[in-house]
Amino acid sequence: MKRTLIAVGLLVVALSTAQAQKLTGAGATFPYPVYSKWFSEYSAAHPGVEINYQSIGSGGGIRQVTAGLVDFGASDMPMTDDMLASSKIKLIHIPTVLGAVVPIFNVPGVSDIKFSGDVLADIYLGKIANWKDPRIAKDNPGVNLPDQKITVVHRSDGSGTSFIFTDYLSKVSSDWANGPGKGPSPSWPVGVGGKGNENVAGLVRQLPGAVGYVELIYALQNNISYGEVKNSSGKWVKASIAGVTAAAANLKQMPADYRVSITNAPGATSYPISSFTYLLIPAHAADPAKGKVIKDLVSWIVKYGESEVSALSYAPLPAGLVEKELKSIYALQ
Numbered sequence: 529m530k531r532t533l534i535a536v537g538l539l540v541v542a543l544s545t546a547q548a549q550k551l552t553g554a555g556a557t558f559p560y561p562v563y564s565k566w567f568s569e570y571s572a573a574h575p576g577v578e579i580n581y582q583s584i585g586s587g588g589g590i591r592q593v594t595a596g597l598v599d600f601g602a603s604d605m606p607m608t609d610d611m612l613a614s615s616k617i618k619l620i621h622i623p624t625v626l627g628a629v630v631p632i633f634n635v636p637g638v639s640d641i642k643f644s645g646d647v648l649a650d651i652y653l654g655k656i657a658n659w660k661d662p663r664i665a666k667d668n669p670g671v672n673l674p675d676q677k678i679t680v681v682h683r684s685d686g687s688g689t690s691f692i693f694t695d696y697l698s699k700v701s702s703d704w705a706n707g708p709g710k711g712p713s714p715s716w717p718v719g720v721g722g723k724g725n726e727n728v729a730g731l732v733r734q735l736p737g738a739v740g741y742v743e744l745i746y747a748l749q750n751n752i753s754y755g756e757v758k759n760s761s762g763k764w765v766k767a768s769i770a771g772v773t774a775a776a777a778n779l780k781q782m783p784a785d786y787r788v789s790i791t792n793a794p795g796a797t798s799y800p801i802s803s804f805t806y807l808l809i810p811a812h813a814a815d816p817a818k819g820k821v822i823k824d825l826v827s828w829i830v831k832y833g834e835s836e837v838s839a840l841s842y843a844p845l846p847a848g849l850v851e852k853e854l855k856s857i858y859a860l861q
Contacts, residue, residue: 548576548577549576549577549578549817549818549821550577550578550579550580551577551578551579551580551599551600551818551821551822551825552579552580552581552582552598552599553579553580553581553582553589553598553599553600553601553602553807554581554582554583554584554588554589554592554593554597554598554601554602555582555583555584555585555586555588555589555590555592555593555601555602555603555688555808556583556585556586556589556602556603556604556688556689556805557583557584557585557687557689557724557725557726557743558586558604558627558629558688558689558692558725558743558805559602559604559624559625559627559743559805559842560581560583560725561745561749561840562624562625562745562833562836562837562840562842563581563583563602563624564581565836565840566829566833566836567579567581569833570825570828570829574821574824577821577825579825581602582598583724584685584724585683585685585686585687585688585712585723585724586602586603586604586605586686586687586688586689586691586712587685587686587687587688587712587713588685588686589601589602589603589808590603590605590607590611590686590808591686593615593617593619593808593810594611594614594615594616594617594619595616596616596617596814599810599818599822600807600808600809600810600822601619601807601808602805602806602807602808603688603805603806603808604627604687604688604689604691604692604803604804604805604806605688605691605692605712606621606786606787606788606789606806607619607621607787607808617810617811617814618810618811618812619808619809619810619811620785620786620808620809620810620811620856620860621785621786621787621806621807621808622786622806622807622808622809622826622830622853622856622857623786623804623805623806623845623849623853624804624805624806624807624829624830624833624845625804625805625834625837625842625843625844625845626772626773626775626776626802626803626804626805626842626843626844626845627743627744627745627772627802627803627805627841627842627843628743628744628767628768628771628772628799628801628802628841629689629692629693629696629741629742629743629744629801629802629803630741630742630743630744630747630754630755630757630767630801631643631648631739631740631741631754631755631757632728632729632732632739632740632741632742632747632752632753632754632755633732633738633739633740633752633753633754633755634732634733634735634736634737634738634739634752634753635659635673635674635676635736635737635753636674636676636736637672637674638659638671638672638673638674638753639753640671640753640755640756641664641668641671641673641753641755641756642667642668642755642756642757642758642764643667643755643756643757643758644667644757644758645696645697645699645700645701645757645758645792645800646700646701647663647664647667648697648700648757649697649700649701649703649704650663650701650703651678651680651739652680652682652697652704652708652716652717652718652719653703653704653707653708653717653718654680654717654718655703656678657677657678658675658676658677658678659673659674659675659676659677659678659737660673660674660675660676667758674737676736676737677737678737678738678739679719679720679735679737679738679739680716680718680719680720680738680739680740681719681720681721681722681728681731681732681735681738681739681740682716682719682720682721682722682728682740682741683721683722683723683724683728684721684722684723684727685713685721685723685724686712686713687712687713687724688712688803688805689725689741689742689743690711690712690713690714690741691710691711691712692791692801692803693741693801694708694709694710694711694714695710695789695791695803696791696792696800696801697710698710699791699792700792700800722740725742725743725746726746728740728741728742728746729742729746729747729749729750729752730750732752733750733752741801744767744841744842745840745841745842748841754766754767757799757800757801758800759792759793759795759796759798759799759800760792760793760794760795760798760800761794761795761796761798763796763797765797765798765799765800766799767799767801768799769838769841769842769843770797771797771798771799771802772799772802772842772843773843773846774793774795774797774798774799775790775793775795775798775799775800775802776790776793776802776804776843776846777795777846778790778793778794778795778798779793782849782852786804786806786853786856788804789803790802790803790804791803802843807826807829809822809826809857809860810822810860811860811861812861813860813861819860819861822860823857823858823860826857826860827854827857827858830845830850830853830854830857831850831854834850
């Protein structure tokens with residue numbers, strides 16, 4: 529009897545040891561609110577599993593995961609062919625949620641401003657420098673815009689949010705496309721920088737006359753005004769789950785590697801600055817035990833975590849995409 533109890537005790541210890549894993553991840557701030565919730569819930573349901581995710585920006589996440597410094601990365605920007613080729617580790621992209629980047633502003637006495645794409649581009653190019661500019665006024669009849677200098681706020685770190693924003697600007701403005709262009713760290717012509725969505729939101733709140741761009745949840749959490757944006761159908765659209773879902777629905781076919789842009793999507797209800805965000809997962813885990821936990825974590829996110837994203841103002845993955853992704857996840861080794 530005593531031997532049996534000892535054997536059972538040793539088995540329990542062995543099983544708990546096998547299940548105990550500390551995972552490290554780093555990257556995008558765009559999905560941090562929902563990732564924080566997911567990782568906390570998964571750990572609570574799987575005793576012994578700890579997940580430490582550092583919200584350092586997509587650029588930092590890509591650098592760390594390609595160098596093998598973390599177990600997984602996160603990025604709002606799909607990695608380029610060159611990035612994938614130079615990575616020490618073969619990585620796959622797993623879309624997790626859809627979100628919206630919104631133009632936020634702090635204009636005293638004004639609660640709503642409409643932004644056409646070319647106006648947004650020219651604000652960030654420094655060509656439009658005052659809120660009373662005729663081009664802003666034209667899009668906002670009846671709004672009492674002040675004679676006030678515009679303070680441009682952008683990201684200072686390598687950012688997937690910046691990639692989404694500049695990917696959109698490059699599609700709607702030839703001056704932007706032929707100038708700074710799209711990327712996580714473009715050469716900003718004007719403005720002040722803030723690290724992460726959190727600091728951009730904070731700077732805009734602090735600076736009267738400021739304009740910036742953040743993921744929708746950061747605008748909502750910080751109670752910052754954000755504007756409507758003119759979409760490719762010429763309709764003014766305010767960011768919403770429905771508008772992001774409509775943008776994704778216009779994607780005719782998801783590429784096999786999931787790397788895709790849905791900014792400036794067609795459709796009367798599509799919100800034009802929408803995007804997928806990704807987890808960057810090693811195709812072959814260096815530590816099989818960790819690999820097994822990561823595989824279970826990511827499949828749990830796709831199967832169950834999606835039901836929680838709308839409460840945080842993200843849009844869930846389309847049902848057809850979930851099935852496709854699960855096949856990719858189950859193929860991980």
